[in-house]
Amino acid sequence: MAKATLATIAERLEGFEETIVFKLIDRAQYKTNPPAYQPAMSGFEHAGAKSLFELRLRRQESMDAQFGRFCVPEERAFSGHLPRPRRIVKLPDTGLRCSDINAINLTRELMRAYRELLPRICVEGIDGHFGSSVEHDVYALQAISRRVHYGALYVAECKYGDDPAAYRKLIKAKDTAGMLALLTRKDVEDAIVARVRDKVVYAQAKANKRTRIVLDPEAVVWFYRDYIIPLTKKGEVDYLLDRNP
Amino acid sequence: MAKATLATIAERLEGFEETIVFKLIDRAQYKTNPPAYQPAMSGFEHAGAKSLFELRLRRQESMDAQFGRFCVPEERAFSGHLPRPRRIVKLPDTGLRCSDINAINLTRELMRAYRELLPRICVEGIDGHFGSSVEHDVYALQAISRRVHYGALYVAECKYGDDPAAYRKLIKAKDTAGMLALLTRKDVEDAIVARVRDKVVYAQAKANKRTRIVLDPEAVVWFYRDYIIPLTKKGEVDYLLDRNP
Numbered sequence: 001m002a003k004a005t006l007a008t009i010a011e012r013l014e015g016f017e018e019t020i021v022f023k024l025i026d027r028a029q030y031k032t033n034p035p036a037y038q039p040a041m042s043g044f045e046h047a048g049a050k051s052l053f054e055l056r057l058r059r060q061e062s063m064d065a066q067f068g069r070f071c072v073p074e075e076r077a078f079s080g081h082l083p084r085p086r087r088i089v090k091l092p093d094t095g096l097r098c099s100d101i102n103a104i105n106l107t108r109e110l111m112r113a114y115r116e117l118l119p120r121i122c123v124e125g126i127d128g129h130f131g132s133s134v135e136h137d138v139y140a141l142q143a144i145s146r147r148v149h150y151g152a153l154y155v156a157e158c159k160y161g162d163d164p165a166a167y168r169k170l171i172k173a174k175d176t177a178g179m180l181a182l183l184t185r186k187d188v189e190d191a192i193v194a195r196v197r198d199k200v201v202y203a204q205a206k207a208n209k210r211t212r213i214v215l216d217p218e219a220v221v222w223f224y225r226d227y228i229i230p231l232t233k234k235g236e237v238d239y240l241l242d243r244n245p
Numbered sequence: 246m247a248k249a250t251l252a253t254i255a256e257r258l259e260g261f262e263e264t265i266v267f268k269l270i271d272r273a274q275y276k277t278n279p280p281a282y283q284p285a286m287s288g289f290e291h292a293g294a295k296s297l298f299e300l301r302l303r304r305q306e307s308m309d310a311q312f313g314r315f316c317v318p319e320e321r322a323f324s325g326h327l328p329r330p331r332r333i334v335k336l337p338d339t340g341l342r343c344s345d346i347n348a349i350n351l352t353r354e355l356m357r358a359y360r361e362l363l364p365r366i367c368v369e370g371i372d373g374h375f376g377s378s379v380e381h382d383v384y385a386l387q388a389i390s391r392r393v394h395y396g397a398l399y400v401a402e403c404k405y406g407d408d409p410a411a412y413r414k415l416i417k418a419k420d421t422a423g424m425l426a427l428l429t430r431k432d433v434e435d436a437i438v439a440r441v442r443d444k445v446v447y448a449q450a451k452a453n454k455r456t457r458i459v460l461d462p463e464a465v466v467w468f469y470r471d472y473i474i475p476l477t478k479k480g481e482v483d484y485l486l487d488r489n490p
Contacts (some may be wrong), residue, residue: 011453011455011456012456014453014456015274015452015453015456015457018270018449018452018457019271022267022270022448025263025267026264026267029260042332043332043333044331044332045331045332052332056312059308059311059312060308063305063308066304067301067304067380068376068377069376075251076340079386086287086289086290087287087289087290087297087364088288090373090377127333127405131312131314131334133314139384194450198451199451199452202447202448202450202451203267203448204263205447205450206440206443206444206447207260207263207444208256208260210256211257211259211260212260212263238273
């Protein structure tokens with residue numbers, strides 16, 4: 001890949017928005033279904049204390065790992081100890097300069113945030129569709145994680161390249177507050193949030209409200225404002241601190 | 246489930262449209278990527294003549310089978326010889342009256358149709374994202390298959406219930422043309438197609454056309470008109486022929 005400009009990275013991030021919105025709308029068709037997240041309630045033979053959600057996530061990620069998903073820098077698994085890839089994934093030079101890309105890992109924070117999001121997008125209660133609920137959870141989490149880690153890595157590298165002297169000084173001083181201030185563009189964040197709100201509205205404009213649960217745009221706006229954007233910036237700081245001089 | 250009315254079944258089918266549209270938009274972000282469908286080109290160790298697409302589909306369906314997906318009447322696997330469910334899936338009475346629900350199986354026709362659809366929704370060529378392409382193929386195929394088999398089973402049972410005498414006569418005579426004529430409502434089909442066109446347009450209305458591939462609504466309209474609707478009706482006839490008197 002030719003060294004990406006901030007504009008092309010921003011457009012890539014923008015492209016991820018549709019996917020996140022679609023996945024959340026899919027998940028919102030099912031109720032919160034708490035038993036799917038409760039330990040030892042999976043209904044699986046020999047599954048021990050794991051919840052159905054944990055089982056599904058690990059199974060999906062094990063398969064994905066074998067197909068090479070986690071060879072891509074912005075893909076990050078939520079489960080540990082996954083099998084190695086069974087196919088060779090050839091990637092162009094990413095332009096990233098970081099000793100261990102996988103050290104930039106926000107999966108724990110994203111998992112907590114997503115579990116907070118669920119009751120805001122799903123109707124509270126049990127509809128029995130536990131399998132479908134956790135299936136869509138996994139797809140949503142993967143889409144969210146890709147967006148946050150992509151932003152963290154590429155935005156940070158790109159902004160560094162635009163003003164190496166300023167960033168070098170902050171990195172040397174481990175001044176994370178200073179880095180955050182330099183990385184932040186409030187006007188851009190506001191534009192993202194407004195755009196996401198629009199996408200949630202339009203994606204459901206033609207849905208039949210009698211049979212489709214319509215996702216509240218403000219829930220996704222909240223999630224972007226309180227989690228996706230700040231966690232991306234946290235990842236940017238983590239990347240800069242880990243960047244090879 | 247209380248015996249469903251044609252109106253509630255139609256609304257359920259309508260709800261599936263969003264999912265199909267979202268999955269096709271996701272897939273369309275990647276090029277056609279022919280090597281992903283070529284035998285022996287999977288890049289997998291010990292995968293023999295299988296294509297990456299076949300491998301992915303079988304792996305996903307094996308996992309899904311263990312989670313109980315195919316215990317649901319309208320879910321139908323494209324791969325054979327899948328593992329048995331590892332959890333107990335409790336389903337309410339479906340109201341279906343058919344000696345072998347799984348005999349109503351349109352997966353072969355759907356697979357051919359989907360492979361024809363791909364070059365109509367994706368840019369021709371190779372972008373290297375083979376893993377992502379086949380991942381989204383599987384999700385799209387599952388959504389399409391669910392819609393067609395759901396319609397086949399429940400619409401047929403419901404229409405039979407509305408005029409048992411007429412259907413019994415046609416079933417006895419194995420008059421499939423007569424059944425098709427009695428099942429067909431041209432005005433309803435036209436309304437479905439128009440609604441799907443709208444959904445494809447709206448779902449992408451706020452996408453940035455510089456970075457998102459925008460799916461041609463006419464490709465999805467063609468797919469609905471030439472395959473989804475006729476294959477659903479073929480499934481309805483198959484159901485009626487197999488229905489227990």
